[in-house]
Amino acid sequence: MTALLQMRDVWVEYGDRIVLERLNLSIEEGAFVSIVGPSGAGKSSLLRLVLGQEAPTRGQILLDGQPLAAQCGPDRGVVFQRYSVFPHLTALGNLMLAREFAASPILARLFGTARRSAREDALAMMAAVGLGDAAGLYPAQMSGGMQQRLAIAQALMMRPRILLLDEPFGALDPGIRADMHVLIRRLWRQHRLTIIMVTHDIREAFTLGTRVIALDKRRHDPHAPHRFGAVATYDLALKPKDEALDTVAVAGA
Known part of the structure; x- marks a missing residue:
């Protein structure tokens, strides 16, 4: 696989508050990347960077080796937790x-x-x-x-190349959520998408992802907690999921 998206020494700062620091990631085309971490670790900020809603304070984001335009483009789609219809x-x-x-x-x-x-x-x-x-x-x-x-x-x-999911199934009942897992996995394969999904559900992250990245702060200053940002503390590649699961019929929710 080739690197579709690259983040090079990316920082996100709001005034004197550092949210992300020294983020270096390379995401291959066709990957399903789950992003996990505690609240305030910059997970949604990372999605906004990829979507083009925000630009990094420092560092560079590349798409196909070219600087990512600081605007939302048709090559990136997004689904939020609350139904954006x-x-x-x-x-x-x-x-x-x-x-x-x-x-x-x-x-x-x-x-x-x-x-x-x-x-x-x-x-x-x-x-x-x-x-x-x-x-x-x-x-x-x-x-x-x-x-x-x-x-x-x-x-x-x-027909986006990258689909961004921000807690997309968090508001759904467990049964419906399981159906949605089957659906998104099938669409990922059929449309050959690269998916980056933020979730608080560790089981969901490992069930769906081909890679799990954990964001968290490595450094803490009790007198100035806002002066350190989150980094990628873990980056785990997972075995490919069973393609037989994608043939399961999706029941109407």
């Missing part, structure tokens, strides 16, 4: 919106052949995440699991 649009409308904004930033509308193509792609994506019969439903009519499936489909509509 638009309540006033149907499930189908939510998925088509990304294509509409990309093609027409001002009007956010597609017409003719372009609209038919976007609609076909959106319906195919809905079927892929187990929402084939939910095109006309609004988010308020959907369960939590269905809304999170919709958020994942929304993130995949622009």
Whole structure:
């Protein structure tokens, strides 16, 4: 595998508070990286750096060997813990919106052949995440699991290379969460994604990831706790997951 994403001596500071320091990571294309660590260790800050929402205070982030643009791009998708869908649009409308904004930033509308193509792609994506019969439903009519499936489909509509997951299953019941694990693993393989997932659930990290990175502070100053940031304290490569698990049918949540 080749290095898709590299972080070289990356620091994140907010005023005099250091969140991350001396972060050096190389993430291969096709990896499923789980990020774990205590609250305040900079896990979500790391995701924002990769997404392009923030730039490092010091250091460099490279994508395909080139400096990462300090803006969100279609090559990166994100799914949050709370369902990031638009309540006033149907499930189908939510998925088509990304294509509409990309093609027409001002009007956010597609017409003719372009609209038919976007609609076909959106319906195919809905079927892929187990929402084939939910095109006309609004988010308020959907369960939590269905809304999170919709958020994942929304993130995949622009065919990103990197999918960022920020505690994506934390608000789901255990049974639905297990279904979502099967779903995300299948989509990871089918779409050949590189996934970076933040989770507080150690079992989830090891179940899904091909690599687990732990962020934490190695240095502590009781008189100035904000003056030291988190580093990668552990970086564990895991054995490939059993591909037979990806053939399990995903039940509707």
